[in-house]
Amino acid sequence: MESATQALLQADLLLAEQVITDHEAILQHARKTEEQALTVLALQAPVAGDLRAVVSALKNIADVERMAALALHVAKITRRRHPQKVLPEEVNGYFTEMGRIAVDMGSNVKQVVLSMDTHRAEQLADDDDDMDNLHRHLFSVLMDREWKHGVAPAVDVTLLGRYYERFADHAVEIGRRVIFSATGESAV
């Protein structure tokens, strides 16, 4: 998502292509990780907390895959509009900031999963609130009578806004599972 955001903001075709190429490697790694989880289930037949941990891992993989797909979508819009920039100057700041939050959340959620740090997992919800606020403001810019870039860029901005917002949602979901695994509180 870091590269995809940079590609988006700078209309950098090479970087967008790189994101698109790298996506395949993420999928392969997800498949491999999933096979490892299945092997644990088959060979060790875990129960109780251990079973839930493996099932959580399977769900986390699905969320990470979606996060990767959303970064892929950002890169593909960038490629589709190249050499034009996708974004009207006016909303660059929103995407710079949404990109920064998304990358932070991606990095934090990795640490949360590795460390089972529930405090840090709770902070993901705060970051998501920031993302949602930006997303709402972005929509009010779009809906404003002063918007003078026409419908086509508005459609792109709408989709891109949704991709960043969903990226953050998936990070929150993973964080929630870690909190549940650690404390037994709230749903997986």
Place this chain on the structure above:
Amino acid sequence: MESATQALLQADLLLAEQVITDHEAILQHARKTEEQALTVLALQAPVAGDLRAVVSALKNIADVERMAALALHVAKITRRRHPQKVLPEEVNGYFTEMGRIAVDMGSNVKQVVLSMDTHRAEQLADDDDDMDNLHRHLFSVLMDREWKHGVAPAVDVTLLGRYYERFADHAVEIGRRVIFSATGESAV
């Protein structure tokens, strides 16, 4: 999705509210089904094909939950714009048809899961092609210089189009898993 589409097309607030209320029941049912899958894993420690079937079921639950969330989004946009209709007359036909395909796919995917009918599962991909074509046409209507409804309805139509397209994608995912379970071909 059937009710959500009807609510959308007719600006039917009561029906939209019903979809929003019913969503909670779907989530509860999903949680219950997931607990059943976990119980099977814990008590029966299945291996090989049986293990993959249970893990597939867990993934299917996640897809069905997303399908329900997408119908919820359709209902929420309908409620937000009430008593106005969300859709300009011009695109009603697209959403009537996308709704019909989505409902068909939802109904077919249920039969596919219950019957393990791989032929019917393959047809889901054809329906998804129809959905994607409609989605593309919808975008060309939005992008057309003749679009005279302004940016705000364009933003709603963009999001709604994405919801229907994603709904179909999830049905296809479930179908793919059934094909994989039955034949061992392609990824879970």
